Amino acid sequence: MRASLFNVVAITASLATANAVLPRAACNADNCLRAVTGTAGVNNKPALTARQADCSAFLVATVTPDTSTITVTATATVTSSPQRRAVDSHGNEVGEMEKRIVTAAAAAAAVPTYASACSGGVRYSSACSCFGITASTVTAAPPSTTTTVTATVTVAPAP
Known part of the structure; x- marks a missing residue:
């Protein structure tokens, strides 16, 4: 009798607390x-x-696809004086171009002032x-980058 009374109490208690979890x-x-x-x-x-x-x-999340980059490399072999250097139109020596890194940070939307009772986002x-x-999620158009590089090489015959 004691065991069955204990079982009834235990089952009732477990059912009462099950709703809380x-x-x-x-x-x-x-x-x-x-x-x-x-x-x-x-x-x-x-x-x-x-x-x-x-x-x-x-609640909107904007997804911006990565910029697609196309790299074209042209190689030319020119025989010239060793003292000559390739320069651009400003007289600067032309060297290897550096990769540009552009970072974009998403600006988080602010909680409106009328919702100041909310403790955050x-x-x-x-x-x-x-x-x-x-x-919702919005996909933005992928950024487009157009780069035009013009190189002029003047070759003088070797002495």
Whole structure:
């Protein structure tokens, strides 16, 4: 009898606590969500459509493909005086071109001031998701780079 009473108590206790550890699909109805949806009662500005647009802009991720680079190398063998050097139109000696590195940093969207109850971007993003706004990805056009190199070589016969 004692064992079965213990089993009943143990099973009841485990069922009571099982609900506490299950994942929740509901949103937190906190001040952050109320600020985002405009239901806080204190400040209902901007309009609902503007709040939705702010959330959409915050949740968009822009992907920019890498620039495709085409390298053309031309080699010419010229017999000339060893004192001669190849120079460009400004008189500078022509050497090997250096690779240019361009970095682009994505500017993180700021949390709007009306959503100051949100303690950061993660909370604002969560509230926007609860507001029914879904994240989206936009693929930007790949950057195009056109480089024109003109080289003029004047060859003097060897003495």
